[in-house]
Structures are given as structure tokens and as C-alpha cells.
Amino acid sequence: MAKEITGRDENYSQWYNDIVKKAGLADNSAVRGCMVIKPYGYALWENMRDQLDSMFKETGHVNAYFPLFVPKSLFEAEEKNAEGFAKECAIVTHYRLKNDPSQKGRLMVDPEAKLEEELIVRPTSEAIIWNTYRDWIQSYRDLPILINQWANVVRWEMRTRPFLRTAEFLWQEGHTAHATRDEAIRESLMIHDVYTKFAEEYMAMPVIKGYKTESERFAGADETYTIEALMQDGKALQAGTSHFLGQNFAKAFNVTFSNDKNENEYVWATSWGVSTRLIGALIMTHSDDEGLVLPPKLAPTQVVIVPIPKPDAVLLDKANQIATALKARGIRVLVDKDETKRPGFKFAEYEMKGIPVRLGLGNRDLENNTIEVARRDTKEKQSVSLDNVIDHVENLLAEIQKNLFERSVKFRSEHTTRVDNFYDFKEILETKGGFLLCHWDGTSETEDKIKEETKATIRCIPLDAPEEEGKCVYSGKPSKRRVFFAKAY
């Protein structure tokens, strides 16, 4: 089984697709660009969703649900936002099928059931939500509104890849409304911190915190805060964005409130989202040539117990005892009861699925009062006394979580290069890849030219960048701080 996947060095892109398929995360569907999220992939998403959901709720947000469709007249109201999404949206034009008179058993769109106004399948929900907020907000007492939505959205992408870029994807989108500019900025930065914490503490994926250049900003935003992660092929991945929307949507949808001096003002807005794309990021951050590697905090199954060579009554009984004790500590455990497959086959399969800890329990072990503990991240095996296997496993899960993060931090620091001239820039981008930390003159022209010549983009201007006099890596013009360049997903 393990042999079936392509090595990273051989063909990184194929390696990724192999893992998605062989680990049972997702499958292609009959709909162009849309995937089927299989049970194992969905269980992973549920863990990510539940953790994020509790973090949103802890920071005062509530969930709600807004319509899937956006009438065209609302869609086009905020011009920049409309322009940003117009070229990639699915459009509902009719509401009925009828029998096709020319082909028995076939249906055709009923031309008499044409909608008066076309409906856009939401690519994002600012328009439909701000059109609703107009009715909800009269006074400063109605503010802030702190709403999040878990939903599917559709963006008609031409080149798609499972999780990373699909026509339909699942996400959460927060949409908040505030009385002041400052409060809205604080909200978008607070969520930026929540995303960072989730990425680093749960996904074990280090991220660079920064904000986007004007040309990379969300369509309709005044500022886009982003977290950027580095994948094993040296390409960056935008993992979550939080937008300060200014009063742009309030103006487009005429959403005003009377402040405490009884004056009318436009409402300030933020929006922020992460999506099933994070599953792609998770795969590419930690996995290896044997398959998926998952951080324990998000793994659907954290520990699998395999009786060796077969689950006979004695071994199964002991395995169940251990499972019960682990479950009592809140650990997600599976006992392998399959009698048809050999241990070697099973081991390869659990490695493919990225289960963090595997316990192998044989009769010899039982006699010696030991059990074999194998960790997925380093592939190390160890014989542990049955007397303290529960503590050992609990500690090991924490150790694996920590190791995955540290390993990724190390990889990122080895693949972050300070570059001061454009020759090196191109050279390093093509050989080592990764983040290039460079001076930039602050103009879109330079940004565009670099992108044109190298495909690298400015991933972000880091929030904590120290001031440093320097010269733009491309134009040589003066610059005050370095920014992160990389090729990106």
C-alpha cells in the first residue's frame, strides 16, 4: 500500500494527489472542479471546524445562516467586490425543468421558467449580509454585530485541485459591524490572532502574520490581514484572511446608525474566513512519502491498537482495556478488530492515514507486560511497560504535536532567505524556493513586474517587521522594511 504513492522528490503534485486519494480524504466528482469530501476527510474538517467554532464563540461571536443566492442587483452594489468575483461565479437563471419533447426520458430547461433577476451562487456573502444588516441596525445600541456563518461557497475556478482550489468549498465567514473604525480594526486583528493560534497550536503549522499589498487585498477591503504558511515544496499558502472593510459595504448598501450624539454615520465592517483549503495546507505541511501525517489535536483517530498477529479473545480483551483507559483521558482510540488483513498491511494503512500513535500488542508482549508504541511523525518504535502505557501515550501525543510544529518551524527558517539583489532572488526562488525576505519599493508596478518575471508575489508585509533602511530588490529604490515574497498556491 505505502509503495503506491509517488515520492515528494519525484513529483510533488502527484504525491499530494496520491495522499488525498489513498488516505481516503476526498474523491473527484461528476461536477467539474467539485470534490467529494470522504468520511475521513470530513472527520478531520469536523475537528477543525469544532475547534474554530469554539474559539469564535469564546471571542463573543454567534452563528447565523444567510441565503445561498445573491440577486444580481445586490451582487453588483459594491463595485470592487463585484468586479473581483464577477468572472468566476455560478449563475442561476431558471427555476424549472420540463420534459424534452425531442428525447424521451430526458429533461430540458423550461424557457418559460426564466428568473426575472438572475441569482448568483454566493462566492462570499458580504452583499447579501450587508443588505440584511441595513434592517438590523438603527442605533449604536444595535452594535456591534458579531456573526459567523458556516457555509458552502462557489467560485468558478478554471484550474482546481482537491482542497486547495475547488469550485465549491466549505468555509466559515465572519461578518461584523461596528460603530467605530478603531473597533473594526481591532476586531480584524483579533481574528487574525485567533487564526494564528489555530494554525500554530492545533495544525502545528507556523505562519507569518502580516497584511497584504493593495493588489493582493480582498476585493472591497481597505486592509487584508493574512497568515501565510510554507509548504514542503517551498511554495507559500495563504491560510486565513481577515479584512477591515472600512465603510465600503455600509455605503454600497446604505447601512447607517445614529451614534450617541444622535448623528447618522455609516457602519464599519470586517469579514474573515478560513476554508477546507486548510486541509490541503495540513497535508502539505507534515506528510511524508508514507502518507498523511496529522497533528494529534486534529487527528480523527489519535491512537490505533493493533492485536498481533490477529485479534484473538485475549489480545482483544487487553486492547479494549487499554482503549477504555485512553478514552477516559479524552483520547480518540480505535481498536483494530479486522481478522482478514495481515499486520504489515494494517501498519502501512494506518501510516497512510496519519494516525499519530500505533500500539502493537502481541502475545509475547503480553507475557512481558509490554506493548510496542510506534509514533507516526518520526517512525520510531519503543517497547513500553503496560503499567504506564496510558501516561506514556498521553505524553507522546503532546510530544508529537510539539515535534511537528518545531520541525515545521525549522523547515521554514531553513527556507527563508534574506535576499538583496534580483539575481539572487531568481536563483534562490528556482533552486531552494521558500520565503524571500526582501526590500521592496512599495509600488504596484514593481510588484507586478516581479510577478511577471518570476511568478513570485508579495505574500505579506509582516506586522512585526523592524524598520530597516534598504534598497528595493528589483528597482533599487529606497525601502524601509522587508516583505515576504514567495511563489504561492
Next chain:
Amino acid sequence: MAKEITGRDENYSQWYNDIVKKAGLADNSAVRGCMVIKPYGYALWENMRDQLDSMFKETGHVNAYFPLFVPKSLFEAEEKNAEGFAKECAIVTHYRLKNDPSQKGRLMVDPEAKLEEELIVRPTSEAIIWNTYRDWIQSYRDLPILINQWANVVRWEMRTRPFLRTAEFLWQEGHTAHATRDEAIRESLMIHDVYTKFAEEYMAMPVIKGYKTESERFAGADETYTIEALMQDGKALQAGTSHFLGQNFAKAFNVTFSNDKNENEYVWATSWGVSTRLIGALIMTHSDDEGLVLPPKLAPTQVVIVPIPKPDAVLLDKANQIATALKARGIRVLVDKDETKRPGFKFAEYEMKGIPVRLGLGNRDLENNTIEVARRDTKEKQSVSLDNVIDHVENLLAEIQKNLFERSVKFRSEHTTRVDNFYDFKEILETKGGFLLCHWDGTSETEDKIKEETKATIRCIPLDAPEEEGKCVYSGKPSKRRVFFAKAY
């Protein structure tokens, strides 16, 4: 506030709409027939969803996610299913907008971005899922597949009402695949039991368990099991259905497996679903002229503590103490810290929102070491010693849950009438309403005529009906058991 809603006797339908609006459950949207589920309504849905989800998981199901869109050629493959949904589906025909040259700032559908094959927004997912299962099933070892999906679906209904009938709604749809007919039937009956348990134990809503007549069956099913509840206006509401689909979808999508004798067979199927419609059922089962009444097990907030007349430091401190003790027992508590509204206004508001228990804490109470406990279902108030308020509230929540169920059972039995002639049938239907338990000759003709003349339909043939010789209430022909008729939502 309480005065603002219409009484049930005055205008039942307006009463319902008033509760949806004033309790903050849902709002109209700019999209015809689609609602916005507001935070309070969504919190209620989250509780229902989480409970159902855990019941599905306990019975061996896993979640997955399939595409929103169904290509027309797949949609039409199972003919009865296609026919059932063709007249009410939203159809995506284009994938791009462009600037409208005749109107600055406006967009129009780009005629050059027409899809080769139209995509139907799923009204239900049998087609897309069975087209996928074909690739997942080869052998009996791949069976059963026990998958559920939480998703949004769209049915282009002409007359819509919040929760009860909306163009887009949220639901879960289970889709299982089995090696034998028996196993599939057992699955659909088992889910029928899960739905019954959920309705009765969590929603406190008694239901009749039965199966549908042929003309009321799900399009594409061989048998539809249903749970039917009775609303306060004497109309029935179909609350959840579980379908035995035979081999209809396996044949339409050519899904076969090799059995343990190495022979190829078509796979057996079930599907089953409940939706946000259950929120409508919940509202109409328990609520009264003061607003929403919620069963404690599903209420987003189970207990509210109101310091009287205002949340000063001493009262707030005590209220927080009580809240902490209640939370330690897993009870969902809110402490009212609002300083701007009067107690009478707050009480009316919490009644409108259906919070099961309200605790009023004043300085006099504190001196006497008591607290005022008000229950929402009966509106009774009681002064309780602070020494045992925690136990008291915990027991009271269980008592309210029980009372709501018993009250609904009583209402239903008072509104279930055995009727033996068509004159009485029409009379009772128009005066008392409710379920009419009648003999029926088993023909669709009679069923249709009764529907035409009275608008009543056969809600179900009860599963536990005793055999009883009788004559059809309409045709006078012989019949062996009574069935449930009612007007329905």
C-alpha cells in the same frame, strides 16, 4: 412587547409569523422564498443538529460532503426522482458575469460563458451520491456504506413560510448502501426509530409512526416511513422521513457488487432526512400567545437570572454564583446584566424567547435567602430557598420537558377522532380538525377524491395498527385497518 403578537385564536398563521420574527428566529431575505436564520434560531438548530448528529454516530454513521450541483444528465437518470423534483429546481446555466455595456456599473450574464451541461442545485442528493457510490462499491466487503451529510438544498417552492417551507433549507440527508433488501429495510426502520426518539425525547413532540401511501411516497422510493406530528391548529406536520429505495438508484446508476458467491447484484439503498422545518414544528407544538415555548433539552438558554430591579454589585455577585453552580451541572445559563431596561420588559422578552426557567433575584429575596423561580410552560412562579435552588432548577427543567410532552400527547389524543362516515369526516375536519382515524379502501382513487373534496390527506398508515374489519369512510368498501387522515402543512 408580549402584546405585540397576534393571538392563536385570532389568526394562527399571523401568530406563527409573529413568533418567528419577535423571538428573533428568522427574518425575510432579499431572495424570494429564502430566509435568514438569525443567531437565536441558529443556536436552536445547532442544538438539534448536534443531538441528531450524535445519535447518527452512535448508530454507526459517518458524515461526508457531496457537491451542491447535480449535472442534468445525472439528475434525470432515476426517472421517478427526476419527475418529482424537475418542476421546482434552481438551474445554473452560466459561470461568468461581465460588464453591461448599456448600463455603467451594472453586470450582465456573459452569454459566452454558457455551460455545456446545465447544473441543478441539489433538491436532494441521491443522484450525485449514487453516481459516486458506483466507484466505491465493488464487493460485499465494501458494504454497508452508512453516510450522512449536513447540507443546504433548494426546492423552488411557490408558497413559502419561514422554516416550514423555504426555497433553500438546511437539513441532513443519510444515504446508505446495503448488500441485502432486509438490511436496507432494517436501516430505514432503525432511522425511523431514531427520528421518533429525537422528536419525542428532545423536541417533546409526540409523533405517529407509520408509512406513506404510494401517492405520498418520496419520488424514487419503494417505501417511505414517516413521523407525523399534530400542530395546535389541528393540522398535521410531516416531521421526518426515512425511505427504503429498493434497487432503484442502483439500477439507474448501475451500482453493483459481487456477493460472497461472486455473483453480481444491484445494491440496496435507503435515504432519510430531517430539516430546519423541525423548528417550525417545535414552534407550533408548544408556543402560546406570549411567544415561544422551548423544551429545555433544546433551548439555547435554559435558565436566565434577572437581578431586580437592576444588576447592582451585590445582586450580580449572587447571580453569578448561582450561574456558576448551574453551569457546573451542564445547564445553559444567562445572567442579565442589562442596566437600561425595566424588569417587566425583560420578563416579557424572555417569555417571548421561550427560555424555560427565569430566576428573579431582588434585595428582599436576598434578605430572606430566597429567589423567585418562574417556569415558562405554565407561567407559575414560586419562591424557593437559595439553599436548594440548584437542585430545584435542575429538577424543574426535567419536569418542564416532561410536562411539554404530556401536554402535547393530551392535545393530540383530544384531537384524534375515530370517524366512520364521510359526513362526520367533513364535519370534524372543519370544526375540531386534528387526526381522523378512519378505514380506507386502499385505493389511490379514494385517496385523491377525499383530498379533492376536503384537502385532507392520508398522513400515514400506522405501523402498529391492529387489524380491524371495517368499511372505507368514503367508498364503503371493505378495509382491514384504520389510517390517519389530516390536513397538513
